[in-house]
Amino acid sequence: MRIKSCPVQVKAAGAHEGTEDGVFEAIVAAYNTDSVGDRITPGAFAETLAEWKGRGNPIPVLWSHMSHDPDYHIGEVLEAEERPEGLWVRARIDLDAPKAAQVYRLLKGRRVTQFSFAYDVSEGSWVDQKDGESYYELRRLKLYEVGPTLIGANQATELLDVKSGDRSLRLALEGAAPAEAAAIRTAVEAALGAKAGRALSAKNETTLKSARDALRKAADDIDNVLSVVSGDEEETEDEDEKSATGAPPSTPSAQPAPKGAEPAGPHPASRRLRTDLALLDAEVSLLTDEEK
Template sequence: MLTKTITVPVKLSDGTDSGGEPGFTGYASTFTREPDSYGDVVKKGAFAKTLKEWEESGRPIPVLWGHRMDDPDYFIGDLRSAMEDDHGLKVDARLYPDAPKAQRVRDLLRAGAVAQMSFAFDIRDSGTIQLSDGSEARELRDLKLYEVSVVPVGANQDTSIEDVKTPAVADALTPGEVAAVRALLAHQTTPEKGAADDNTREGAEATCGGKAQSRAEAVARLTQQIRALTTVGEKGDAA
């Protein structure tokens, strides 16, 4: 699973025209033919299939803070609507009125402290194209959308759009590294070492063996484990 981040104007709404719920509108992706730093362009229609799949599922597309899938508190809203137009993927998001983090994000958006959206996706179809200047780019033609996030990423100094992609945690780690992370996490929380080792081996096999319900869930779990490892490392440095 990858993420793409873009700096775009975000318009806050007070909810008067959407059932009284606050939110924001903007573009989670644009169809500019200027390649990003990874040499990619997104083709118009790339979201058509995934938007139809979301509609048929009857579930709303989640809105997160910073792609934090591991903590339900960071699910700050969902999309009231998402549609492609000539410019890109236009979204209308609501922020949950009773969620403290959602209201904090709304304050940050209002203050201009954050002004970027990002989306998590998988590539289902792509190809190489030649641009008008003779250079080549990878054209993303069919994307599977998982969620849209508000992100605190600094704006690109050269352009008003910044695209950032990162590989899925499950793809970045070997099974041995995943097991080591889980073992260290269990060591911090479980006093019985023998039982912890057995459980962590089973947990690593379950995660890396494809037994998670979806790649998105696997990424969320591994992200949580990496965060725990980082915390442990910081404690060790302080000591």
């Protein structure tokens, strides 16, 4: 499951709007290219909205995707439809719940001005533009929930009314800093372009190799951290077992590795990252060989 959050603008708030307390309207997803290079296409939500309607269940409204805490399930979507500017929702916040009521006050006071939604990509693809920046087109999405959040990414999403006013590599980049993600994305796009017949510049080749090296170092760091965590857990389990049987705790001592023993391999959690690195390494080597 992924999340996408967007700054919004409060258009109206107050009892003068003439609707019940706790109801708001918002465009929670805009049809434009956002700051991470995604563009939602009109119709991307059509199938998932039909599925929600067919089940007869309301789309949940959560504060900042906090699905693990029932107190932050703050309301439900009353209506949802795709409009020319994006996904529009009309929702009600549960004012009887203290935290939900506080979120509503934050919306009314313009202290929270962003919305977000959780989703999975059912269909999407990179779009290469010769006269502009490439982007990832989100063509069909599965929607899980929407709601207000403190930090967003899309500069075009807008809160209309607070009524009654009281590729796999790309997945890895989503956790990177914007500058890092942009550099790696540029390099990968250049690599893909070279594979299609365009030349790979020395600058982009260097950037791609630097990105690969950074990812490889990240994999090593993951192994180190997971090894320490696994070792601590095993030691704790041993001590707990001895305590239960009345045996004295063991004194830690360094045990030399048996002669000829193989070093421990990478933790399973980093194997996929290492596989991606191997593929990226092969791509760089192929492109470099082609240039030569």
